[in-house]
Amino acid sequence: MWNYTDKVKEHFFNPKNAGVLDGANAVGEVGSITCGDALKLMMNVNPATNVIEDARFQTFGCGSAIASSSALTEMIIGKTVDEALKLTNRDIAEYLGGLPPEKMHCSVMGAEALRAAISAYKGEEWDDDHEEGELVCKCFGIDAAMIERAVTVNGLTTLEEVTHYTKAGGSCQTCHEKIEDVLDAVLAKTGALKPAKAHAPGTVGLDAILPLKPKEAAATPKLTNVQRMQAIMMAIDEIRPQIQKDGGDVELVDIDGKDIYVRLSGACSGCSQSAGTMMGVQMKLVEKLGEFVRVKPASLMPAGA
């Protein structure tokens, strides 16, 4: 069973803005019934202000496809088309509190439909006719341009990730080398081909997973050391009930710059999921502090500290 977030479930079980929008002046259709998912995004854009005043969707697809479509409409209503164009699939996934890796292509479908609808509104040629790049994956009709967008926006580095995000290469697999060629070319271009950071044993390499958001970090006023400590303590207190529900506990031991040392106890100690729990604590802290921190087990504290 997929581990969907509550937000995904909320948007799947009670989708917002589902149905046909009469008189829509910007319509984007992506996907196909053959591929297993398809999205028709309909928008009403005010020609005077370029503001998206209404949006609706129809989706053929799984739970996360429907949730992504619903989330997309919520995110774009009230924005100008230029503001909306800045949204990426990552924003959709983040809005939903994350998607399982294998389902990220649902968020990409949302972003692609938005681009298609805005292209239609502007009277531009939607590049889905694959003129700018030949088809890489024939099974799902994916071209190099779409792979490049997904790789760039989401910082993808492996073939498996590209398949999760675009479906390319997920069927007959004969295009795997081609995908890897595109991937290598994009990575070379963006200079993103650098080795993953090494992590101390037992720590979580979350910086590799959780994209940092410099724009928000910059907006957050700098905290004093005392304020920061209080914020960390409050964040940990907020998570504790959840962990205690599973028969465990978490305790703050020390703060050393970006390194936050905690001790897991009760059912958490020695639990095979403890790395996951640490990661959850870290995500909460990053979210609350608006800066990147690394949560480590107290056992890794430097000697003599």
Next chain:
Amino acid sequence: MAGIYLDNNATTRVDAEVLAEMLPLFTQDFGNPSSMHGFGAAVGGKIEWARKQVQALLGAAHDSEVVFTSGGTESDNTAILSALEAYPKKKSIVTSVVEHPAVLALCDYLEKKRGYTVHRIGVDGQGNLDLDAYRAALSEDVAIVSIMWANNETGTIFPIEELATLAKAVGAVFHTDAVQAVGKIPMKLADSAVDMLSLSGHKLHAPKGIGALYVKRGLRFRPMLRGGHQERSRRAGTENAPGIVGLGAAAQLALHHMQDENTRVKALRDKLEGAILEAVPNCFVTGNPANRLPNTANIAFEYIEGEAILLLLNEHGIAASSGSACTSGSLEPSHVMRAMGVPYTAAHGATRFSLSRETTAAEIDQVIAVVPGIIERLRSLSPYWAGAGAAPKAFAPTYA
């Protein structure tokens, strides 16, 4: 978890009587049957009784034809590899396109890495095997034929006796993956041309991790696992005694309930299917409606996607399964649906309800009450759906 469990082709609940038979094996009769003392002797006797219980379910001539394994996948792998090793000069394998991955993935591997020729026989729109292609693929170069008895997704039954007889005529070993069929179809392997047969405990109310391979007496056999004399050196490794005893008890119960499966359960399945087909437009039954397992209903709903159906069913406490791509993460709809030529408009919406002897009439009534609303709700979200009676592309399968 409480709810309506209609996913019995995936796995079944362990019968309380089976569990009761197993429990003493953990703490009381825990000895190793190979040991020279009383602790072991008690266990050995129970294992031999279980062998007889499985023999009875299969209608086998000898109890020694039953080899206990860890389950269907191990039995399938053992059977195919044994035949290839026993007939090293023969370089072909015959199977079907709708087999379980336990057979298909092994055949792919043997083809790519060991140079075997694999003939994968196709099926028609109802899932029936292409018998002409089957006959054409048989030759003296075929070491083994491996064809399932009944399909796990549609329940469609293959003519195993006919297929086995044809295979024997060219000197090939005939193996059948009967994981879904055992306990639902009466068998008498003593009078059959079938050489080997795989079965799995957890499909018939025994626990997971136990199964058996039937090996006809006199058949050339080469073990896959080496390392001990257990199972007459045909499957090394200390016996999973609790599992074996559980499988034996489950086999006996299956024999006892087979009549019920083929009458009451079948009637419930037919009721469920009939009611859904009547209430929901643009859906159809996949597989051969006249020749399939009594417990399986696979209904393809057009213009919607299976995972979404399952999520909404789950909200009502109903467990089913789907051949849709999204449930497996594979991106491709089920190979069985594609092999039958079910159009993509419906293949993604194929939903399997598999009943068991535990299923009640009240449960089926509840499912019937819920399904039409779920389908309607998802179709209202689908860009391909133009409303009941005004379907964008009416699909009239020849066998609906």
